[in-house]
Amino acid sequence: MADLNAKPVLLHYRGWRGSLQGDGVASTFGFLAVQAALFGVAALVPSGLVRVLLLGVFLANFLLVSRSRAWPIARVALLMLFRRRLFWGLYALSITVFLCYFFGQYLMSWAQGLLGESEIRVGGVARVQPKWLLETLRDTLHFNGSPLTFRDFFWFEANTVMIALAFSGAVLIGNDFRYGSLAFYLAKPISIWHYLLGKGLAVVVFLNLFTTLPAVVLWVQFGMLESWEYFTEQSHLLLGILAYGLVLSTSLTIVLLAAAAWLRTTVPLIMAWMTLFVFAQAVSSALVDGLRFSPLWRLIDLWNCTYVIGNALLQADLSKIRPSPQPEVWQAALVLLGVCSACLSYLIPRVRAVEIVP
Amino acid sequence: MGPRGMQPASGGSRVTEPVPLIELQHLTRSFGPLRALGPLSCRLAPGRIGLLGPNGAGKSTLLKILLGLLAPSSGTGRILGRDLAHAGPELRRLIGYMPEADGLVPGLSGVEYVALAGELCGMPRRDASRRAHEVLTYLELGDARYRPLEQYSLGMKQRLKLAQALIHDPPVLLLDEPTSGLDPTGRDAMLELLDRLGREHHKSLILCTHLLGDVERVCNTVLILHRGQILAQGSVAELRASRQDRYILQIQGDSAGFREELALEGVQIVTDNTRGQWRVTVPHGFVTRAFFALAAHHGVLIRGLRADEESLEELFHRLLAEADLHGGPQR
Numbered sequence: 001m002a003d004l005n006a007k008p009v010l011l012h013y014r015g016w017r018g019s020l021q022g023d024g025v026a027s028t029f030g031f032l033a034v035q036a037a038l039f040g041v042a043a044l045v046p047s048g049l050v051r052v053l054l055l056g057v058f059l060a061n062f063l064l065v066s067r068s069r070a071w072p073i074a075r076v077a078l079l080m081l082f083r084r085r086l087f088w089g090l091y092a093l094s095i096t097v098f099l100c101y102f103f104g105q106y107l108m109s110w111a112q113g114l115l116g117e118s119e120i121r122v123g124g125v126a127r128v129q130p131k132w133l134l135e136t137l138r139d140t141l142h143f144n145g146s147p148l149t150f151r152d153f154f155w156f157e158a159n160t161v162m163i164a165l166a167f168s169g170a171v172l173i174g175n176d177f178r179y180g181s182l183a184f185y186l187a188k189p190i191s192i193w194h195y196l197l198g199k200g201l202a203v204v205v206f207l208n209l210f211t212t213l214p215a216v217v218l219w220v221q222f223g224m225l226e227s228w229e230y231f232t233e234q235s236h237l238l239l240g241i242l243a244y245g246l247v248l249s250t251s252l253t254i255v256l257l258a259a260a261a262w263l264r265t266t267v268p269l270i271m272a273w274m275t276l277f278v279f280a281q282a283v284s285s286a287l288v289d290g291l292r293f294s295p296l297w298r299l300i301d302l303w304n305c306t307y308v309i310g311n312a313l314l315q316a317d318l319s320k321i322r323p324s325p326q327p328e329v330w331q332a333a334l335v336l337l338g339v340c341s342a343c344l345s346y347l348i349p350r351v352r353a354v355e356i357v358p
Numbered sequence: 359m360g361p362r363g364m365q366p367a368s369g370g371s372r373v374t375e376p377v378p379l380i381e382l383q384h385l386t387r388s389f390g391p392l393r394a395l396g397p398l399s400c401r402l403a404p405g406r407i408g409l410l411g412p413n414g415a416g417k418s419t420l421l422k423i424l425l426g427l428l429a430p431s432s433g434t435g436r437i438l439g440r441d442l443a444h445a446g447p448e449l450r451r452l453i454g455y456m457p458e459a460d461g462l463v464p465g466l467s468g469v470e471y472v473a474l475a476g477e478l479c480g481m482p483r484r485d486a487s488r489r490a491h492e493v494l495t496y497l498e499l500g501d502a503r504y505r506p507l508e509q510y511s512l513g514m515k516q517r518l519k520l521a522q523a524l525i526h527d528p529p530v531l532l533l534d535e536p537t538s539g540l541d542p543t544g545r546d547a548m549l550e551l552l553d554r555l556g557r558e559h560h561k562s563l564i565l566c567t568h569l570l571g572d573v574e575r576v577c578n579t580v581l582i583l584h585r586g587q588i589l590a591q592g593s594v595a596e597l598r599a600s601r602q603d604r605y606i607l608q609i610q611g612d613s614a615g616f617r618e619e620l621a622l623e624g625v626q627i628v629t630d631n632t633r634g635q636w637r638v639t640v641p642h643g644f645v646t647r648a649f650f651a652l653a654a655h656h657g658v659l660i661r662g663l664r665a666d667e668e669s670l671e672e673l674f675h676r677l678l679a680e681a682d683l684h685g686g687p688q689r
Contacts, residue, residue: 013559016526020480020526022480073478076474080463179460180460181464184462187425188447356422356427
């Protein structure tokens, strides 16, 4: 019989009878190896169709990331970003660039179909020559599904991406140092690599939402507007877009994580970020374009370094890179590699130094 | 069902003898030339263990080693059969760690935070979410579970930290100052929770605190560290009764002569409550029969005589003072 005088207990503690998953280190390395192999084979294979199929598998495989032990860290980090209105504002700004390209390509496809007509009346007022419109869209604005389309798209997205990354850095990793959340993560049965991978994954997803993903959508759109042959004949462009995205993701993620671990709070991070990417660009431009210094001075602008590498990956004509002159691709790659190595050599000891038991 | 900690690490055949919670053999940890810990040797059965020691005693170093965050410099150690030197993150699956510092993730709600802890421990997402609700309800945070962490009071944060330690139902809970900053009511509630987890749900607790009253209330075993070495270990009751030179006398009658006689025998009256109750310390070799003989000689009636147990606080301070006086334990 129940003891009526006993202190009421709403719910007794119950044990959990499930089994815990492993740390997934082997499967993570396996995943990375498979992805690298897929990408490598796609780069080497001569057939366009096979390349597209391989890259399709490569992209689809990223859905498996949600099974990684690092994914909860990335998911929570992204959740915290998505809950901020500022993020949606910046994303809307970024989407306008994408929509400009999306409808620009559509307009060009439409204008191509009207080449035979002498003039088009727009709104009953203006008269537009289809030939002139086509030339503007294709040769000036590069809405033509060529390497220049995607190169320009990445370049124009730079400003929004940089502002978004500066704001997100403090939320993604700076707060972990500032509020001691890092000790919470590292006291769990994960290694610091899970933590760094999780945070890096969040930045990669965030960054690619602004850059690679819309670029892939533009590539698919152009193929559907133009012809099915575009997919196979220009499959190297998809490879280039993904490779450019990979270079951007890897380098900017490492630099952002290191900067956020160092500065922690939003305002100093924005100032440092702007110095790194806006001020450096202005200085390099003034030195090279204004004072006619060596093009090597452009190497102080990291976004320009990724841009030069991206041009090479998209197989764009390197002699026509704007602004010119530019440093060599290998020089840009070397600088990027050096910066990333320096950032990692700061970041890893910084995370290791966190006192989980004070 | 017994606690999971009672199962052998390797699984397989049943064993009759419970696996010790902590087993250390000549374990040391040095930082450069400075030896912070050891050599430590001890064997502690699963239960509620208080880890005590002054600042710099090596408690934090020992906690880090137990959590697999720091490898021992030499010697061996096991926690529930798992090797401390090689288990690494695997150790933290067995242990729910409640840190002293907040360590909250700003922007998350209570249930998201606890579920995240579960996922990081390796629980499937759905299980982690369901279990987070259960644990928060058990810890009476059910109403606040959807509230952002920034709005939690100090007491709620302490419970939340306990919830994230309990999420994967570990056999061992490592609690670092669990009542730190709590008001008396909150402290009382937290200690009751811990006591219930230990007694009713067979969780092994390792309670690291400076509040000796907390240890006295919750723990049945203590491990006292000083200068990186074990100063005392054993059950709280045994340690408190270990001092054989203190008694409480209840007397009746004119005590002046009796008092003088006791002083001559080397007996010191520590306190006198003026209502006939004395706390006394006796010299080595003094037999309690002598109290009755002396009392009879002075016409005093002894109405009560019992050994005077030290409080844990008295025991702790006495052991530290003795260790400092004798210059040991040394690093």
